[in-house]
Amino acid sequence: MRFSRLFGKTLRQAPAEAESISHQLLTRAGMIAQEAAGIYSYLPLGWRVLRKIENIIREELDKAGGQELLLPVLQPFELWQQSGRDVSFGESLFTLTDRKQRTLALGPTHEEVIADLVRRYIQSYRDLPLLLYQIQTKLRDEPRPRGGLLRVREFFMKDLYSLDVDEAGLDESYRKTSQAYRNIYARVGLPTLMIEADSGAIGGKESHEFMVLTEGGEDEVIYCSGCGYAANAEKAQSAKTDTAAVSSQGRESRKGEPMNMPCLEEVATPGAQTILEVAKHIGVPTSQTLKAVFYSADGEFIFVVIRGDLEVNETKLRNALKCSDLRLATEGEVIEAGLVPGFASPIGVQRIKVVADDSITSGSSFIVGANKPEYHFRNANYPRDFQVDFIADLALARPGDSCPHCRCELSSARGIEVGHIFKLGTFISERLGASFLDSDGRSRPVVMGSYGIGLGRLLAAIVEQSHDDKGIIWPLSVAPYQVYLCPLHMDKSAVLLAAEKVYQQLQEEDIEVLFDDRDDSPGVKFNDADLLGIPLRLTLSPRTLERQSVEAKWRTKKEAQLLPVENLAAEVKKLLDETVTFES
RNA sequence: CGGGGCGUAGCGCAGCGGGUAGCGCGCAGCGUUCGGGACGCUGAGGUCGGAGGUUCAAAUCCUCUCGCCCCGACCA
Numbered sequence: 001m002r003f004s005r006l007f008g009k010t011l012r013q014a015p016a017e018a019e020s021i022s023h024q025l026l027t028r029a030g031m032i033a034q035e036a037a038g039i040y041s042y043l044p045l046g047w048r049v050l051r052k053i054e055n056i057i058r059e060e061l062d063k064a065g066g067q068e069l070l071l072p073v074l075q076p077f078e079l080w081q082q083s084g085r086d087v088s089f090g091e092s093l094f095t096l097t098d099r100k101q102r103t104l105a106l107g108p109t110h111e112e113v114i115a116d117l118v119r120r121y122i123q124s125y126r127d128l129p130l131l132l133y134q135i136q137t138k139l140r141d142e143p144r145p146r147g148g149l150l151r152v153r154e155f156f157m158k159d160l161y162s163l164d165v166d167e168a169g170l171d172e173s174y175r176k177t178s179q180a181y182r183n184i185y186a187r188v189g190l191p192t193l194m195i196e197a198d199s200g201a202i203g204g205k206e207s208h209e210f211m212v213l214t215e216g217g218e219d220e221v222i223y224c225s226g227c228g229y230a231a232n233a234e235k236a237q238s239a240k241t242d243t244a245a246v247s248s249q250g251r252e253s254r255k256g257e258p259m260n261m262p263c264l265e266e267v268a269t270p271g272a273q274t275i276l277e278v279a280k281h282i283g284v285p286t287s288q289t290l291k292a293v294f295y296s297a298d299g300e301f302i303f304v305v306i307r308g309d310l311e312v313n314e315t316k317l318r319n320a321l322k323c324s325d326l327r328l329a330t331e332g333e334v335i336e337a338g339l340v341p342g343f344a345s346p347i348g349v350q351r352i353k354v355v356a357d358d359s360i361t362s363g364s365s366f367i368v369g370a371n372k373p374e375y376h377f378r379n380a381n382y383p384r385d386f387q388v389d390f391i392a393d394l395a396l397a398r399p400g401d402s403c404p405h406c407r408c409e410l411s412s413a414r415g416i417e418v419g420h421i422f423k424l425g426t427f428i429s430e431r432l433g434a435s436f437l438d439s440d441g442r443s444r445p446v447v448m449g450s451y452g453i454g455l456g457r458l459l460a461a462i463v464e465q466s467h468d469d470k471g472i473i474w475p476l477s478v479a480p481y482q483v484y485l486c487p488l489h490m491d492k493s494a495v496l497l498a499a500e501k502v503y504q505q506l507q508e509e510d511i512e513v514l515f516d517d518r519d520d521s522p523g524v525k526f527n528d529a530d531l532l533g534i535p536l537r538l539t540l541s542p543r544t545l546e547r548q549s550v551e552a553k554w555r556t557k558k559e560a561q562l563l564p565v566e567n568l569a570a571e572v573k574k575l576l577d578e579t580v581t582f583e584s
Numbered sequence: 585c586g587g588g589g590c591g592u593a594g595c596g597c598a599g600c601g602g603g604u605a606g607c608g609c610g611c612a613g614c615g616u617u618c619g620g621g622a623c624g625c626u627g628a629g630g631u632c633g634g635a636g637g638u639u640c641a642a643a644u645c646c647u648c649u650c651g652c653c654c655c656g657a658c659c660a
Contacts, residue, residue, distance in 0.1 A: 012609060012621070013596045017653045037652065088660055109660085143585080143658045151659080199660080327657085422660090489618060523620040530620090541619065
């Protein structure tokens with residue numbers, strides 16, 4: 001490709017609205033152009049990168065036994081009603097009405113369509129297992145697009161669906177696919193971490209995300225450098241150290257052993273409303289108190305009890321309650337429920353759903369509100385003094401907490417989710433009636449798995465994590481072109497002739513080359529070469545030609561080397577081949 | 585949806601105690617330059633996001649509206 005003919009311009013300054021590094025660099029390099037919030041055009045250079053990523057994904061999935069197909073973007077709304085996900089996707093689902101007044105959804109994902117195909121084409125266990133995938137545009141009306149390509153409304157996505165006869169089959173598909181994912185990330189040069197993820201209210205048992213750790217990421221990853229435990233903060237667990245062990249009062253009084261347990265005792269705590277104030281006023285650590293937090297879950301008032309040193313993880317709470325709408329209750333709602341804000345207590349509450357974090361069992365003789373202004377109780381013990389509807393892990397794991405597996409200290413980092421896989425189970429297949437006959441002639445629902453990679457986000461993640469102050473640094477495997485051919489002194493005809501000849505030769509060797517045939521100063525050309533991030537730059541000038549050579553410089557390196565013009569293409573090919581081997 | 589910010593030339597910005605728009609980069613032409621964003625001369629390019637209002641007069645003041653960005657909510 002000749003630079004002078006290339007559609008798209010490099011910009012010296014990024015548009016003001018581009019905040020993230022990838023958005024800035026991709027825009028400055030003329031690879032993408034924003035059309036509206038969360039809607040982008042891919043210009044020729046960006047599209048080349050996207051297609052390279054696409055092909056790598058395709059190769060690895062095919063290798064894993066996947067079969068590619070293409071599914072409709074326009075989907076019957078009834079499919080979404082049948083699965084029930086018209087509700088769970090809610091406003092994020094784009095819908096439209098056709099001329100016959102039929103409602104259609106613009107596919108945000110394709111499990112329903114797959115299940116619909118399965119129920120029509122799969123009758124027997126002999127037809128399974130299957131790995132089906134598609135790579136195509138998906139649409140979601142995101143509440144807030146952000147970060148350039150990182151969170152958009154229209155996006156190119158690979159979705160793979162595994163179809164199995166049972167859980168064991170699903171496990172095997174899951175294993176195969178996650179291995180394919182590792183291969184994909186390795187080939188696009190992206191270090192990723194496979195972490196435990198929240199599978200949501202609808203998802204099945206197990207779910208993992210592939211994260212690229214980088215400052216600009218929108219997710220928080222909690223990880224343990226001791227044992228390798230890593231999870232999304234939404235899902236992460238931490239060890240809740242048993243405070244009874246360190247509490248002088250409760251040393252002997254473990255749960256379920258009411259003997260030795262001191263009686264409930266009222267204590268005046270004037271003005272002390274927050275946990276910190278209460279703990280300070282009474283002179284105990286915050287872990288010796290119980291905190292009351294109130295929520296409204298799909299309209300129902302919920303009383304959450306958690307140890308005072310911990311915070312509620314709302315994702316866990318939402319999953320535990322199996323609700324879709326969850327928000328903190330207002331002070332008015334708390335009072336209406338007959339509670340005293342700041343001094344609320346689970347002791348003696350009636351007709352209110354009370355749920356507790358399991359931390360209330362790792363400790364005893366807590367300080368807790370008296371549900372009476374300016375008073376708290378001391379020596380509150382579960383279950384002696386109060387009951388709860390259920391106990392679950394509802395606590396937010398925080399950096400500095402202990403790892404649930406090895407007790408080392410947990411750390412946290414920001415990450416970009418570049419892949420999400422999960423075991424769907426039979427949720428959708430049951431609802432849509434996607435079943436098969438097993439070898440005993442019994443009808444059973446197909447066990448599904450779902451595995452996604454957002455290609456645009458992956459592309460942006462590569463830039464986020466591989467760039468310098470000059471521009472993008474593409475790994476050779478996904479670079480829009482492998483070689484940047486950069487002649488200087490275009491007015492000297494010898495240079496021009498030699499450059500044209502090299503350009504021809506490189507193309508004949510099937511080397512992807514961007515030929516900077518513009519009559520610009522060296523500074524402009526070098527800076528554009530760096531901005532575009534083409535891996536290998538070949539510079540031709542009167543100086544190099546004097547020595548019958550061409551200067552070769554890697555984008556990743558500072559030094560350059562001279563290559564003889566004679567047989568240059570073969571030499572370059574050798575360099576590139578060595579690098580591919582090295583990278584993979 | 586809540587909070588904050590911003591819409592003036594392709595990009596970055598100034599002008600906003602009202603008087604009919606300017607700078608840098610980029611772009612076009614000519615010439616001189618040429619190993620890390622060269623220089624000179626000439627030139628093209630703007631419904632000042634949109635609508636309404638106030639005024640003799642609005643980019644500038646007021647009201648409404650649309651769009652974009654950031655934080656939060658949300659994101660099976």
